[in-house]
Amino acid sequence: MIIGTATMPNTLPLLEAEYPAAARLLSPLGRRAELPLGIPQQSAQAAGCERQATIGQITAGSGLPLTLPALASHFTELDPKSAFLYAPTAGIRALREAWKVRMNLPGTSLPVVTNGMSHGLSIVADLFSSPEHPIVLAQPYWDNYETIWHMRNGAEMLDFPFFGADRRFNLGGMSDRLDALRGPATLLLNFPNNPTGYAPTHAEAEAIVARIHAHPHPLAVLCDDAYAGLYFSEACYGKSLFGALAAGADRERLLVCKVDGATKELVFFGGRVGFLTFSAEGAVGEALVEKASAVLRGTISSVNAPAQAAVLAALRDPNLVAQQEEVFGVLRRRYTALSSALLAEGVDALPFNSGCFAMLQLRPDQDAQEVRMRLIREQSTGVIAVPSANALRVAFCSIDEVDIPDLVRRVAAVVNG
Ligand SMILES: Cc1ncc(COP(=O)(O)O)c(C=O)c1O
Numbered sequence: 043m044i045i046g047t048a049t050m051p052n053t054l055p056l057l058e059a060e061y062p063a064a065a066r067l068l069s070p071l072g073r074r075a076e077l078p079l080g081i082p083q084q085s086a087q088a089a090g091c092e093r094q095a096t097i098g099q100i101t102a103g104s105g106l107p108l109t110l111p112a113l114a115s116h117f118t119e120l121d122p123k124s125a126f127l128y129a130p131t132a133g134i135r136a137l138r139e140a141w142k143v144r145m146n147l148p149g150t151s152l153p154v155v156t157n158g159m160s161h162g163l164s165i166v167a168d169l170f171s172s173p174e175h176p177i178v179l180a181q182p183y184w185d186n187y188e189t190i191w192h193m194r195n196g197a198e199m200l201d202f203p204f205f206g207a208d209r210r211f212n213l214g215g216m217s218d219r220l221d222a223l224r225g226p227a228t229l230l231l232n233f234p235n236n237p238t239g240y241a242p243t244h245a246e247a248e249a250i251v252a253r254i255h256a257h258p259h260p261l262a263v264l265c266d267d268a269y270a271g272l273y274f275s276e277a278c279y280g281k282s283l284f285g286a287l288a289a290g291a292d293r294e295r296l297l298v299c300k301v302d303g304a305t306k307e308l309v310f311f312g313g314r315v316g317f318l319t320f321s322a323e324g325a326v327g328e329a330l331v332e333k334a335s336a337v338l339r340g341t342i343s344s345v346n347a348p349a350q351a352a353v354l355a356a357l358r359d360p361n362l363v364a365q366q367e368e369v370f371g372v373l374r375r376r377y378t379a380l381s382s383a384l385l386a387e388g389v390d391a392l393p394f395n396s397g398c399f400a401m402l403q404l405r406p407d408q409d410a411q412e413v414r415m416r417l418i419r420e421q422s423t424g425v426i427a428v429p430s431a432n433a434l435r436v437a438f439c440s441i442d443e444v445d446i447p448d449l450v451r452r453v454a455a456v457v458n459g
Contacts, residue, residue, distance in 0.1 A: 052076060053329035060326045064297045066260040067226045068333075069195070072169035075336040082131050082339070099127055117348055124351035129155070129344045132335045137354040141317050144357065147285045150300075151327030153317035154334045157345045159268050161338075162301035162318040164190045168337045170228050170262045170297075171197035178219045179230040180204035180212070182237055182401075182430045184266075187230065200227075204238055204431075209393055211246050217253050226260040231283055234269040234397030237428055237435040241396035247279035251286045260295055263287055267302040272370065274377045275395035288321035297321060304353045306398070308362075309369055313349040373398070373439055376446060380438045383450035389457060392431075398439035402457065404432045413456060421452035 054073060057065040077083060085096035094105060102108045107126035117125045124134055132138065133155025141153050156162035163186075171177055173196040179187060181201035191197040200222075202215030220229065231250070233241040242250060254263055265284040273280045284300040291298055303316030320330040338344070356362050380400055384391045394400040402425075404410055410427035414434060417423040426435040434453070441449055 053332050056325060056329050061293045061297070061322055061330075063260045063293055063295050064262075064320075064322070064326075064330060067170045067175070067228075067262045067297055069168065069170055069172040069175055071172070071337070072333060075169065075333040075340075077131070077332055077336045077339060080339075082128070082344075086130065097128065101127070120348060120351045120355065124354070125348040127347065129347040129350050131339050131344055132331055133345060134347070134350045134354060137350050137357070138317075140354060140357045142319070145300075145319065147288065149321065149323050150288060151320040151322055151331050153319040154331055154338065155345045155350055156301075156303070156316040156318050156338070157342050158314040159266070159301050159303045159305055159316040160186055160190070161314075161342070161345075162303070162316045163187070163264070163266060164194065165318055165334050165337045166228070166262070166264050166299050166301065167191050167195045167197065169333055170226075170299075171195045173197065175226050175228065176200050176223075177228040177230055178202070178216070178223070180216070180232075180235070182428045182433070183230075184232065184236045191228075197228075204235070204240070205392060211240065211242050211250075213246065213249050213253065216250070220253065220257050220261075223257075223259055223261075226262075228262045228264055229254065230264045230266060232266040232268070233279075233283065234272055234395075235399075236268065236397065237399050237426065237433075238392060238401045239394030239397045239399040240392070241273060241278045241280075242283075243277045244279050247283060247286070251283060251290070254287060254296065255290050255292070257295060260297075262297045262299060265298065265300045267300060269306055269397040270302050271307060271366075272373060272398065273396045274374055278395055284319075284321075291321050293322075304349075304356075307366070308353060308356055310349070310353065313353065314346055315349050315353045372443070375443045376438045376441065379443050379446040380436070380450065383447045386447075387450050387454035387458070389450060389454050392433065398437055400436050400438060401428060401431065402434045402436060402453065404434065404457065406432070408432070408457070410434060416456050417453065421456060423449065423452045425453070 081097055088096050100108050107122050109126050138152045167190050171191055176198035177191045178200045192199050200219050202219050203212050206212040265282050267282045288298045298321035300319040304310040304313055318334055390403045392401045392403055410429045410432055414427040428435050
């Protein structure tokens, strides 16, 4: 195969000169990741040409898609070019720009569009993790982290208990894990958290940021902001730590990555539209975007175009914010109903103030899987077992407010029995 053997300019020397931490953090795959001067790139360079005979898309000849009405009739509100032709490797440019405007953070790259947030996390893992580049994260954690970092990338999972003995975020545990590092590593922060439903207070957020900024070795901090915006308590810091971390990032030591997306923020679970953003703008940001794009090109090639076009249309819709606030109101009422019901039934809940979940602490003589199975058998109630914390995770985001007291009564009948 001859096409694409010539490579685009190598971005590694630029990163080594301008963002030494990023260069040192790269895994062997991350170091190799470069976009070839391949078909999408050659096609983009020919974008203004009168005759476009580059990319292998079946078009009407005029640059417009040649669509089948049986399919196109389901996408009538979307721009046909955006919905039916390939999206660029890094995503539809206008969508990337609109998401950046929405984030409103200076000094960051344009986001890369990913196939949902799991894919964004997996690109970060591919670029910065390996058997020699471990990941530090709070335990319990979302189960897919294990699949992404340990199973796929062979990275060591250096975990610490999410809550300390005082049932507050375990800054000491995080700090001890960071203290033990001697080389490049990733730190994963997921707030609002899955499974605990906890986000840091202002004081906790400041302390986390200060501890990270003081870390002496190259560190990639990954903010998994899947549940961005879902804060139910005034005490919460109430936004991603990405902005504060990126603002003070010393390029010799710290790279910050943000993964977020339409999955929860736009309640578009099946759409698979996520975003990956780096703490660098200009040519350095572009170099990191190119590395992410190379991994993306080598796996899924490009993200579902109609879903991207739909998210772009939603971001341009003046009613979007009001609609999101309506959903937020529904979740807030469910959160309040759950907090009251747990108190009324005397169920031991760990602190939760945000997101979609609450975690219920079981007694040492109880087994999380057994309790979960009893809830299915005896109470026709499904929850998730969290054995590492001997706890149950309750997804209040998927229970109607009026059913929450009944849910808690059923849980209490087994848990407090
Ligand atoms: C913490 C966390 N991160 C990422 C994701 C993945 O989101 P997506 O469905 O967009 O891949 C989830 C989904 O449940 C999640 O809970």
